Amino acid sequence: MTSRTGFFALSGVLALVALICVGEGVQLVATGKPLGIGLGLCAFVIPVIGIWFLRQTVRFGRDSERLARELEAEGGLPVDELERTDGGRIDRASADAVFARRKAEAEAAPGDWRVFFRLAVAYADAGDVPRARRTMQHAIRLHRTTGADTTTSGAGSPVSKPARSNA
Known part of the structure; x- marks a missing residue:
């Protein structure tokens, strides 16, 4: 499995987990009990952290690839x-x-x-x-x-x- 394929597979899993967390969070908040509301709010935070991490990873990969392309155009890529x-x-x-x-x-x-x-x-x-x-x-x-x-x-x-x- 290539890095990109693995990345997209894990991104899909992250999206599915985010949807499940939000759904469970809604159900917990709907209980009306203080503990349920607290856990439900925490369930909303988990997808936000995961999506932020995914965004940072995508940004890092895009930026490092851009630098590699620029360095390649200059003929400055490190030789193996x-x-x-x-x-x-x-x-x-x-x-x-x-x-x-x-x-x-x-x-x-x-x-x-x-x-x-x-x-x-x-x-x-x-x-x-x-x-x-x-x-x-x-x-x-x-x-x-x-x-x-x-x-x-x-x-x-x-x-x-x-x-x-x-x-």
Whole structure:
């Protein structure tokens, strides 16, 4: 199953759960009992949180794809230069070497969204998905505020050593 197919399947499930929660919430509020009303109101909040999360996820995906397309048009997408094991897994030493280069690039140009995009890819290759996501969000913020201009400073930029997963 591709990522998009899985995303749409889970989005459909979220919509179904939201409808069920709202229906149950209406029934609980209709009981007229204080506990039922309280639980019913909580049942209205759950779909709102789920829909907000879905919106944020869609926005992140759309924004990161837009940055990737722009970087590809400039010829600046990171090239897959990682060595792989016989089983196809990324070699840790290779990922560490690429990460060190990307980190140095990000520290040298803290206001350039392009280097943070490439650093996010290096984090993902190193198996540190949470930092990859935070770094990509930083690249998106830099792109929004500076666009193609890279003269501003990116204070508080998320550059640190990646945490390794055993997967």
